Amino acid sequence: MNKKFYIYGNWKMNLGPAEAADYGRCLAALLDEHPLENSVSLGLFPPALSLAALSKELKNVTLGLQDVSCHPSGAYTGELSVAMLREAGCSHALVGHSERRQYHGETSQLVAQKARACVEGGLIPVVCIGETLQQREAGQVFSVIEEQLAPVKAALPDDAQWLVAYEPVWAIGTGRTASALDAAAACAFAEKLAHVPVLYGGSVKESNAAELFAQSHVSGALIGGASLKPKEFFAIAQAASSVK
Ligand code: PGA
Numbered sequence: 001m002n003k004k005f006y007i008y009g010n011w012k013m014n015l016g017p018a019e020a021a022d023y024g025r026c027l028a029a030l031l032d033e034h035p036l037e038n039s040v041s042l043g044l045f046p047p048a049l050s051l052a053a054l055s056k057e058l059k060n061v062t063l064g065l066q067d068v069s070c071h072p073s074g075a076y077t078g079e080l081s082v083a084m085l086r087e088a089g090c091s092h093a094l095v096g097h098s099e100r101r102q103y104h105g106e107t108s109q110l111v112a113q114k115a116r117a118c119v120e121g122g123l124i125p126v127v128c129i130g131e132t133l134q135q136r137e138a139g140q141v142f143s144v145i146e147e148q149l150a151p152v153k154a155a156l157p158d159d160a161q162w163l164v165a166y167e168p169v170w171a172i173g174t175g176r177t178a179s180a181l182d183a184a185a186a187c188a189f190a191e192k193l194a195h196v197p198v199l200y201g202g203s204v205k206e207s208n209a210a211e212l213f214a215q216s217h218v219s220g221a222l223i224g225g226a227s228l229k230p231k232e233f234f235a236i237a238q239a240a241s242s243v244k
Pocket of ligand 1 (some may be wrong): 171225
């Protein structure tokens with residue numbers, strides 16, 4: 001049986017609408033020329049303003065944004081609601097990315113509220129978790145995973161559809177990847193707690209993707225830097241497509 005792989009690109013604050021349209025055309029051409037196995041599900045999380053331009057060029061790719069409000073509407077300047085994301089064509093949203101936790105003070109409680117808002121409103125949340133270098137060095141990898149997942153699990157019904165992205169903070173954008181075995185151990189632990197597929201994130205690129213995807217509890221990747229070029233992103237997807 002082929003494992004299902006989620007290959008998701010988080011563009012962060014990169015690629016405006018014109019670049020997103022070029023990207024969409026390029027990726028669509030690659031997908032036409034070299035179709036991926038059905039076991040691979042591709043997803044992109046562009047900046048909100050680039051979503052329409054991207055979705056116009058690219059069909060059959062999961063779309064989501066990088067954050068979403070926990071509120072349904074109202075006086076929340078700058079925020080976007082679950083209903084707005086859905087209307088714009090999103091099926092997913094990232095919640096609790098470490099950059100949101102770090103630069104915007106998002107707590108695991110708020111992340112849980114956002115995840116619940118998604119599930120209640122019909123979006124699939126991709127809940128991002130992961131330890132800092134300091135926490136890893138203090139031997140706290142598993143307790144951090146447990147602490148970050150607990151409020152989310154408590155907030156969601158048992159049959160909720162969601163995903164987890166395990167992204168050790170020290171591996172994000174640094175070129176340092178967790179070893180495939182460390183990534184697998186953390187993903188396996190998170191999967192056991194959450195009972196949903198767990199993606200790995202943190203400096204995933206073409207050269208390390210195959211080894212990560214060969215680990216039985218790594219169900220895909222959340223890719224930042226290497227998702228910004230359609231060819232690189234596609235090459236990572238091909239690595240997932242070739243896993244037997
Ligand atoms: P990176 O980012 O691949 O550039 O390390 C991953 C992420 O933050 O989702």
